[in-house]
Amino acid sequence: MSDAIQIHLNGRDREVATDLSVRDLILSLDLHPDLIVVERNRGILRREMYDDVPVEPGDVIELVHFVGGG
Amino acid sequence: MSDAIQIHLNGRDREVATDLSVRDLILSLDLHPDLIVVERNRGILRREMYDDVPVEPGDVIELVHFVGGG
Amino acid sequence: MSDAIQIHLNGRDREVATDLSVRDLILSLDLHPDLIVVERNRGILRREMYDDVPVEPGDVIELVHFVGGG
Amino acid sequence: MSDAIQIHLNGRDREVATDLSVRDLILSLDLHPDLIVVERNRGILRREMYDDVPVEPGDVIELVHFVGGG
Amino acid sequence: MSPATEASATRVDDAPLVIGGRRFTSRLLVGTGKYADNEIMLEAIRASGSGCVTVAVRRVDLDRSHTESILHHLDPEEFFLLPNTAGCYTVEDAIRYARLGRASGFTDFVKLEVIGDQETLLPDPEGTLEAARVLVAEGFKVMAYTNDDLITALRLEDAGCAAVMPLASPIGSGLGVVNRWAIRQIKRRLEVPVIVDAGLGTASDVCVAMEEGVDGVLLNTAIAHADDPVRMARAMRCAVEAGRDAFLAGRMPARGGAAPSSPTHGMLD
């Protein structure tokens, strides 16, 4: 039995561990949950859901944040 | 029995004789059929129809032409 | 013997008392010597001369000062 | 005895034959007398004088003409 | 060669102006409004060398003893009549007037105007685009009056307009080309002919527009409201020629510094 799943993260296919919550994923990437916004399968995920929402095979996830711009 | 009907012509109520064709109406107004365009009840009337189409009570008719413009 | 003389002061003929020094003239006009400049017969009169220089018949005197300007 | 003299012509020292008139000089240079103006020792020489005026040792001569300009 | 001929797009050394398959005899289009009288109008239009005049569609005034049709004064054989939709503030009105203009039987060209504001008479970009799409679908050859926005101009080209007609400045203002940069971009990016319409006030304004390489200009008030309309019409004809030739000739570069016109050598001692 495999302990990894495939997701599409920020434009790239990526293999991540199973049973990860979105928060787990964020932390595993060394990102601060309060500084980013998560779009999952084209829908925005509210921060209070990060714990409850599992990362599932085939998820298309975009992690975005603010950068310098005019 | 009446020999006149009411129509709305170029924005005004007007009484005209019965049994007029559109061409009769145009000529009665001393206008040249080739220099004007007839809109009847919001539809454009082709010139070749002027003889055949009768002016009927309640018709809304606009007689238009070209004037100086930029 | 007359006790008055004619001078030309700031563009006008004027009769003034004899034996006036320039300073006497200035003070008689209720002007402050330090706020004006005296041109006498087309020559500028230094302030320290006001006491010594007499006003003489026919003198052409201009009393000037600073006014608002751009 | 030498049959040549030194003149300063159009900015350069130049040796020319003796007994030349200004016209001789012009023709010797393959120039058309009517298309040029002669300045001799800082004075303008009228065309009718070309024959009579000899080129003398030390003459400073400028031959000028019209060129394209704005 | 007379100016009229030189001005014509048929001069041997310039491509003709062709819009919607129709060949225009001049790069100058003129309006027929606001003249003191019809005689001056006709004389001025002839002096302008223009072969194309715009006309408006209006209700016949039945109170007048005789009709006022401009066709009594302008021979359709002599001038190409281009109906406009001036005075229309909605898509529906603009389409209605365009159809009436075509029904006159002279042409399927229309100068489309959908005005967005009564005070400035500036065009409504959304409405103009919507009306253009409808009229193109109905087979009209649409010459669209628009502002000087490149994006709207590109969309009008995409919509199938036969020509795009950006303004120089508001209709009748005579302010000239207020945004040269915008006109330049529009000409540079569009493939259909670009005609600068509205706001040109005098000959140099026309010259400036043509020097940007546009295909033509449309004038009305500048001629009709000049003290001497006929002479101004002649001035405009020459200005179109001058600007077109200057564009085609390729102007000298403008430089900050100076450069002598006469030789610096050959000076005397």
Next chain:
Amino acid sequence: MSPATEASATRVDDAPLVIGGRRFTSRLLVGTGKYADNEIMLEAIRASGSGCVTVAVRRVDLDRSHTESILHHLDPEEFFLLPNTAGCYTVEDAIRYARLGRASGFTDFVKLEVIGDQETLLPDPEGTLEAARVLVAEGFKVMAYTNDDLITALRLEDAGCAAVMPLASPIGSGLGVVNRWAIRQIKRRLEVPVIVDAGLGTASDVCVAMEEGVDGVLLNTAIAHADDPVRMARAMRCAVEAGRDAFLAGRMPARGGAAPSSPTHGMLD
């Protein structure tokens, strides 16, 4: 009527340009410098319709096998030759060159230039005034090149100059009329003819200058350094006509707001 004729100051509906008692056949004066070759120069000058060309006075180059005189290329019967004092930085030099130019026997007119700075080639007001006074006293008909300062222009008129020639911008810069207000004042206040000289870069620049009512313009680099000098010369001829006619016709007033060109009445319900 051909443009050449129209451009001429002899057209029935415009007063002729007369400077120092001499009638000019065109309001366009052109220089003869900086052309790629003499054939193009001649063709361009003819296309410009100008009857007056400026020439420079220079030392004959004795190293050349044949003389370089421009008279080999320009027929004094066809063109009025106007000698200039280009390249002179002192009053003495300007007077010397003016005298040499007159000694050519063609004319007692001179285009006076006393340059004040090698980098910008701007004229020296003091020097120009001094030289003008001397040359007028010697019977020259002085056409004085000057900057766009009204006071200097008035003094040059007082000095007896036959014409005053303010610059549009520095010689050869092609920057056009940088100070329209100044040119307008000069034309408004002077009685002798005003010819705008130097800095005009393309047709619209010429048009703008003429619309200020000046009596003519003098061009060189704008034509000689265009990609196609002959076509640009034709453009300039038309631009002079256009600007002159626009000035005489009296332009419409420019207004902040808009005004419709088509009737606002007679709209349909």
Next chain:
Amino acid sequence: MSPATEASATRVDDAPLVIGGRRFTSRLLVGTGKYADNEIMLEAIRASGSGCVTVAVRRVDLDRSHTESILHHLDPEEFFLLPNTAGCYTVEDAIRYARLGRASGFTDFVKLEVIGDQETLLPDPEGTLEAARVLVAEGFKVMAYTNDDLITALRLEDAGCAAVMPLASPIGSGLGVVNRWAIRQIKRRLEVPVIVDAGLGTASDVCVAMEEGVDGVLLNTAIAHADDPVRMARAMRCAVEAGRDAFLAGRMPARGGAAPSSPTHGMLD
């Protein structure tokens, strides 16, 4: 009183700038892009006296060892962060980015950009209007970047935008206010605040915009790409003050003629 305070809309003698119910502490809004480094950015923004900075929404770069969030450099307590939709060419993208910006939890304001062309970065009027209508319905406070067309500006106001942000000239061009007349009309006709955005290149450009009475300006490249961004930021702060005060003070009329500043009487004989 320090410039920062003076520049603030809270100075006793000027109404505060309020957009969508939010009070802004300065009439100068600044972007955060294109700086050499974050230290200079922060110093420049502080020197500008601005309390509102725009930020872009972008994908986290997972290849970087640490995140690049601008929040590491800008304290949301110190500056109001205004997310933009820069880089969006479709209505859908603009809406998507606006929603992501709001989900950051800082604000429901958005600077809406729907770009119509990759070369000029000019806004798409139709797309901007469509996106604005959707976002307003979703409760966003939309500050809409638009061109200088009055009609589009009026439609954006009708659509419920909190502010309309016409360009001075294309983004990053530094061409300044190319069409003063257009900016004046937009300010005169709209009731919501008008912020001039894009194209301002130096202090006088900002001054010119503010003198037209607009409520504020937004700058980025002019500061970030100056040789000395911090000093230019200070210049811009003063330029906003200068232009605002000059507008409120009511300038002298410009006249063709002259008028002496010193008395003409009291001259000596």
Next chain:
Amino acid sequence: MSPATEASATRVDDAPLVIGGRRFTSRLLVGTGKYADNEIMLEAIRASGSGCVTVAVRRVDLDRSHTESILHHLDPEEFFLLPNTAGCYTVEDAIRYARLGRASGFTDFVKLEVIGDQETLLPDPEGTLEAARVLVAEGFKVMAYTNDDLITALRLEDAGCAAVMPLASPIGSGLGVVNRWAIRQIKRRLEVPVIVDAGLGTASDVCVAMEEGVDGVLLNTAIAHADDPVRMARAMRCAVEAGRDAFLAGRMPARGGAAPSSPTHGMLD
């Protein structure tokens, strides 16, 4: 740091303005004419942050009960008084007024004006040069009002003037900098301080002049004839700062095309 301090030439990061060995506390010089009353004048001058004011020399009006000397309103300890020769149309008059001004005992500086024309009040270049040479020989520190001609400016520098003061446009016209190119050349070529004098109408005009790198500006009507002179004075103080800082900061290059302010990478799929 308050604007007054920032405006001062003594700010640590800008060289002080020094003319004829005298250090000026501000780059803004103001006139004292044409104010509604002396209270507003004083308040406005203080708001301007200027430390140097120009005054005119006039005959005392003996019909008035009390003298009108401006010294009753301006404390020479607070402001440096710069006498002018306004109203003088001849070299002799200008010299006479300059001497009278110096005899007041306050200064040997003079703002030299030799006017050439009563209608435009434009300076007389020949007369100004002649008077400057005489006054410099008499030990005056001459600040010469002149037109925008580079050559005249260079000659005035050669004559020993302490500062050269080219006009932006005619005195009291408020037309702003009509010839930016000329001002740029003058500043680029002269070594003595260049102060732009006359014609500036509002804050952006001042900003434009300072951005050309000139050392200061002199204003009178723009402040005195604003609806609110005190506020306009404050605007001008900021405009001088803004323009100076923008010049020193080095502006971004203006480009024909656009360049995004937000990153083009990191967009979502």
